[in-house]
Amino acid sequence: MENQETFNKALNADINSFQILFAGFQAQLKSYLYRLLADRTYTEDLMHDTFIRAYDKIATFKQDSSLKTWVFTIATNLAYDHLKKLKRWPADAQDQGAFLAINNPEVGQVFRVVHQTSSTGAYEIKEHIDFCFTCISKTLPIENQVTLILKDIYDFPIKEICHILNKTEGVIKHLLNDARKLMSGIFENRCALINKNGVCDQCSQLNGIFNPKQDQQEQRMKLKLVKEAGKKNQEELYILRANLVKAIDPLNSTGTDLQDSILRCTRTAIGELKNI
Structure with missing residues (x-):
């Protein structure tokens, strides 16, 4: 108070x-x-x-x-x-970003310079999961995105979110449930960290580039999300992700600058920025 x-x-x-x-x-x-x-x-x-x-x-x-x-x-x-x-982001925005980085040497060089020169240019898988959460949330309609982030990342009570969005409690709960289902479904189809059939293995690929001496499986297994992947359903895995994201400040972390550069690459690839 x-x-x-x-x-x-x-x-x-x-x-x-x-x-x-x-x-x-x-x-x-x-x-x-x-x-x-x-x-x-x-x-x-x-x-x-x-x-x-x-x-x-x-x-x-x-x-x-x-x-x-x-x-x-x-x-x-x-x-x-x-x-x-x-425009809302497509579910494959990260794939488009990866394609741009692989096929444009200048973009890859930006990543390397940031990694080598910035005090917040480190790479950690958990911070990239935070990046991924941001990207996936931007595929949602704005009100769903706002509701989900306020409730699941910043712990705002439903009543306060009603005030912020000027919606009834029933509407806010509907927006939240829809957002969680959409997020969970996209993660299930994309994330190779927890699903061997997932189309996105960007976390491990980038870890191999920026931390070549680290064992990728060892880094994966440090994450509760990965340890619990075979035991949890989509909803429970979403909760694990949200809890991991909640603990990270995207503007003040060991890899803030590197993740922001990757984010700018993604935005450039989908046409939201002219260049990185």
């Missing part, structure tokens, strides 16, 4: 007090926007716009939710306005 004195000052447009309260959830908000947008520049722009708009409209805050939820509502609306101008 916000400090009452600071909260009261913020409601009276004291910018220092508002900054203090905003800072309490700033990192989470930023990573949330990045997961939705998959674009660092737009994430920074929307963070700035969200802060300005929330501060300017603080007098309209009715306190029928937490301040955090109210600010997330503003940020979500801004993200929605941007995302609705773009």
